[in-house]
Amino acid sequence: MPSRCHLLNDPPRLPMIFPSVLGCDMTRILDECRSAFDAGVDALHIDIMDGHFVPNLTMGPRIVQLLREHFPDAYLDVHLMLDHPEKFVTPFADAGANNITYHIEPTVGRDKFNEHELLRMIHGCGCQAGICINPHTPPQSIEHLLIEVDLVLVMSVHPGFGGQKFMPEVLDSARWLSQRKPDHVRLQMDGGINPDTTALARDAGVDVIVAGTAFFRSDDRAKMCATLRGE
Ligand code: DX5
Ligand code: ZN
Numbered sequence: 001m002p003s004r005c006h007l008l009n010d011p012p013r014l015p016m017i018f019p020s021v022l023g024c025d026m027t028r029i030l031d032e033c034r035s036a037f038d039a040g041v042d043a044l045h046i047d048i049m050d051g052h053f054v055p056n057l058t059m060g061p062r063i064v065q066l067l068r069e070h071f072p073d074a075y076l077d078v079h080l081m082l083d084h085p086e087k088f089v090t091p092f093a094d095a096g097a098n099n100i101t102y103h104i105e106p107t108v109g110r111d112k113f114n115e116h117e118l119l120r121m122i123h124g125c126g127c128q129a130g131i132c133i134n135p136h137t138p139p140q141s142i143e144h145l146l147i148e149v150d151l152v153l154v155m156s157v158h159p160g161f162g163g164q165k166f167m168p169e170v171l172d173s174a175r176w177l178s179q180r181k182p183d184h185v186r187l188q189m190d191g192g193i194n195p196d197t198t199a200l201a202r203d204a205g206v207d208v209i210v211a212g213t214a215f216f217r218s219d220d221r222a223k224m225c226a227t228l229r230g231e
Contacts (some may be wrong), residue, residue, distance in 0.1 A: 005098055007043060007075045008128050008150045009184045014207040017225050018041035018077055020190070021067075022058060023162045023212025029063070030070050032216065039221035040185070043075035045190070047159075047208045048092070051084040053106055054160035061088070061095040068096025077101070079190065081159045086113035086121065093125035100154050101130030101188075104142050119148050130188070134159065139173040146181045151208070157191030158172065163213040166192030178205025191210040198228045 007016075019041050024032035033044055046064060051057045067076060078097040082087060085102035092100055100122045107115045113130070122129040130151035131142050136157060142152065154174050157164035170189070178187050189206040194214035201209060209228050218224035 001189060003207045005075075008091065008099060008130075008155050008186045008208075009088075011186070011207075012042070015202055015229055016046040016186075016208045017215075017228050018043045018188070018208055018210045019215040020045045020047055020210050020212030022047045022105065023214075023216040025216070030066075030183040032076075033067060033071060035221060037217070039070070039223045040098065041215075043077050043098075044071075045077045045079060045150075045212075047162075048078060048082065048088070049160065050084075053083040053103065056160045057076075059062075061091040064092055064095035065098055075099070075132075075210060079130075079153065082106075084113075085118060089118070089121050089127075092120070092123060093127050097127055099151060100125075101131055101132050101151060103132045103159075104145075105134060108141060108170045115142075115145060115146070119145065120208075132190075133173065135167050135170045135173075143180060146177070146185060149185060151186045151188055152177050152181055153188040153190055154190050154194065154206075156197075157190055159191070163191050166194075166197040166200075168197075168200060171200055174204035174206055175200065193228065195227045200229060202230055 019036045025189045049056045075098045078101045080102045083106045119129050128150040128180045138189035186208045187202045188208035190210035193211045
């Protein structure tokens with residue numbers, strides 16, 4: 001199991017595979033996550049939704065705390081889909097998150113807790129920090145943050161639900177960001193990634209693949225992990 005607290009800047013190999021916990025059998029979340037690590041994944045991706053920025057609700061800090069207790073060395077990647085991420089940075093950091101990613105859309109240009117302050121807040125909690133854009137948000141909107149972040153996340157579905165269809169139009173955004181980000185910054189893609197779409201993402205420069213449905217619904221998760229990596 002990976003135990004690197006700076007996994008994003010110092011990856012053991014690329015691409016990395018982060019299964020989205022949202023796609024697992026939630027009644028058996030601990031067994032499911034154990035199975036994911038046994039299959040060779042690099043980290044867990046944990047989707048947090050507020051029912052406002054996205055039309056769904058999922059988990060809170062307690063689930064991250066539970067995962068941290070059971071997987072003390074795991075890298076926990078928390079994806080905040082929230083209108084007010086500033087309210088939850090500290091609770092998720094305290095719960096054991098290693099990386100916290102938030103969306104640019106509700107935060108850019110705000111007077112208080114703008115996009116820069118949020119990054120400082122996340123780093124100040126000792127976590128790595130990611131910035132995310134929705135499928136139709138121009139990549140140029142986060143260009144000014146590329147030197148401050150550890151990870152850039154390009155959504156390849158409209159966030160809110162697992163099991164949606166991959167949106168190939170986001171590949172241009174991924175390529176644009178891939179050409180401009182510093183080498184130590186990871187480029188992540190999330191939504192609809194499966195054996196048919198993983199190569200499109202990787203060819204566009206994506207080096208961290210998030211997969212929920214494809215991974216957890218697979219009969220052979222080790223093989224699925226390798227396939228998503230392109231092996
Ligand atoms: C979407 C979430 C994703 C999603 C991935 O809002 O951020 O992490 O659950 O699931 P799949 O791989 O099923 O699209
Ligand atoms: Zn996600």
